[in-house]
Amino acid sequence: MPMSWYALPYMYAKDDNVVSIHEERPTVQMYGRLLKLASMVLAEKEFKQDSLNFWNEPYHQASKWKPCADKKYRTTPGKPDKSNGYIMVSANGGLNQQRVAICNAVAVASLLNATLVLPKFLYSNVWKDPSQFGDIYQEDYFMRILKDDIDIVKELPPHLKPLDIEAMGTLITDADIVKEAKPDDYITSVLPLLLQNRVVHFLGFGNRLGFDPLPPHLQRLRCKCNFHALKFVLKIQKVGSLLIKRIKKYYAAPRQLDKQLLGDFAPGISPKQHNIASGPSRYLALHLRFEEDMVAYSLCDFGGGDYEKKELEAYRDVHFPLLIERLKNSKPVSPVELRKLGRCPLTPEEAALVLAALGFKPETFIYLAGSHIYGGSSRMQPFTSLYPNLVTKETLLTSSELAPFKNFSSQLAALDFIACATSDVFAMTDSGSQLSSLVSGFRTYYGDGHAPTLRPNKKRLAAILSENRTIGWNTFEDRVRKMIEEGQRVQLRGSGRSIYRQPRCPECMCRS
Template sequence: MGKQGSPRSPRPDTSMKDYQTRSCSEGGFAGNDPSLGRRLSGGESALQNDIHAAKIGSCKGAYVGKRHTWFSKHVRSVATMLAFVGFLFMLDSLMVSVFDSMSLGKNISTLTKSNDENHKEEGKPPVQMYGRLLSLASGALAEKELEQQETRFWKQPYATKASVWKPCADKKVLEYPAGRLGKSNGYIVVSANGGLNQQRVAICNAVAVAALLNATLVLPTFLYSNVWKDPSQFGDIYQERHFLDMMKEEVDIVKELPSRFQSLDTEAIGSLITDSDLPKEATPHDYLEKVLPILIRNGFVHLLGFGNRLGFDPMPAQIQKLRCKCNFHALKFVPKIQKVGALLRQRIRKYEAEPTTLDKQLLGDYISSNIPSKKPSNATKPPVKYLALHLRFEIDMIAYSLCDFGGGTIEKQELQAYRESHFPLLIKRLRKSK
């Protein structure tokens, strides 16, 4: 006989297991192995957990199934809604881009396109336009399209009042016998700096200062400039004899400084007065306080540079009239300059234009010789308008003119700062006028 449980042994009788099972169920766990009870209770607990998990799994499966059923029913609606929203966004962006492109200015694109095409035809790269100029041009074109208004550029707002004005220098300055108040206080020598316009202003200011200080004026000289490289002096530009004869009733003028003063060291004796000693647009009080004592002590003063060293306000009326007389009557160009000026005027203006008073003052007899004979009806026509180009567009001229040249806030601030540092009297006049 083989061993129990081996393959060759006969199957054991199951009555023993039934007996053991019955004894366990009938007699409980008393007198038996306690671990066997624990194993049986653990098995029951595991069985209950499996049953609970099966219930939960069945619930989850039912929930997932319902959700899948809802999505399958509404998937078309959701897809349709998303497609509709996307279409709205695309339509909105398309409309915005179309309207923006239409409102950016057809004129700018047309000008740029034509410019590029012209340069492509010539085989040259297109010209790059500055952004600010481009924006100004577009603004001007837009205004022109919206409002067709007549230009007011050539209209003179004060034409009616100006027609009744009379030149102040036409009257002789007899009420103020400048230069005739007894003995002269001394000699004033002026060496003018700058270009032609600055030199002309310096001459007129020198006449006014000589009258103010009761002094004798030496015919002004011009400093040589490395910029202009022009050695011309007073007699090369203006008619000396006419100048002396015109001003002899108001101011004593001589051609040279007396010899007793020529050998003196001007700077050593304190008679040299430069632009740093006098402010720009100085007042008559400045000359009476600073220059007159030196003039009386040494007998002469030398005003070196003398660029814009006499203001307009406050200024006695008689002194201002004297300055106007010097500028519009005493200073006459030499004949060769008058001849060239008359030719230029003839080419700029129409032949039948009537000469103005200023034309006659500047060009003298040459103005009539350059006017061809025309019908009397044409002689009454007003002068033709034209533009003059200032080749030296510099900050001092721009600031003093008080004009707006389209540079915006930055330009206005820079010009205002320049006026405050270089033209303080101009700032005072502006503040008083407000």
């Protein structure tokens, strides 16, 4: 059997995905009283029926929305007879930021009547991953799905390769385009360069196209790219499927969600003799954003004392010099005030209390995405004391199975993406995270109203937890459950909101 998190020593190694052992730290608890109450209540409920079922979507309207971004419309202009030139994109960031850049590049290529060169990925000193498009996504499939919308080539034609793009003035960095740029920004500033030089190169390009206003056909094309054209390579699909099989001992018929992410490797219906095997038929996936960079940048206090404060200060000095300069010239906001404003990442302890308030039982199997938690087991102990069945890709897969992914953080992130998106329930602690946003959007798009996502409101949760010394467990439960249920309401994408995270809109989904 694979080893669960709590059986491992303190793990920490963000940059190279190699697990190293550090000296054990004392356990940090901020809500000892609530943890004791949670432990007692969960022990009482362990053998009882679920009173509230957060394994299911609470609103039946969710099942009325169906995927249809790949549907052909008569109003869609289609490809022009003649291309205005070539668009190159070198996307920065990790897996999820690059995914957004790809979909935005597809939309801009269509807007400018241009041919898209298959995007490249910049090497980052943070992620240290040399992976390129074809290492993560199926190139030919991507080009085939989008062939009726834009022309895509794998490289520039020979006569354009020798050009010095930077000297020509057609290298466009993020400093040259505002965040959430509008189509007119591209028409006025980029199209003339494209027509003159036949090629432009976008360097960076993570969030350089706004969500509104945008013509419906371009919005639909972004959805088609994200939800249909970007399919993981077979190597990732195969090991992603293995992850799911290691967690779940019983499978129903594959869902549309499973097929889209796992292709031919989607688990089939288990043989009858395996249905009674030990292990769960369902699991919860948790994206816990409590890595050192997130914790340090937040400027919050997490109860770790002077040692923790000095450690985080030292990290900021090295990794966030611009933040340090800004702090010198601004009025400081106290850690207490930051927490009240909902700006502090949730600790593992806080995440466990939320799950306990929602009634998830101690035997619940939980897949933890990422696994490089700041503080290691000193921080995870309060979580695993309530939920011991905690697993990661590192504990579910053997070293030989993980070997092809070693030093490829984006490919490892793709495994987390699959495990989170195909889970029975997905819980996030930071709705602003790219992984959480894209996973929740995938579950909305392909989940058919049967893929619940749990989103805590950090500001409201901070107010609830501020009463930790006096609040009764029943009151705590009631307020947390109302908070989560409100976050699950079925609503149309709001103006300016990410279509990748909230695809319920006419350009992306159809309402039956």
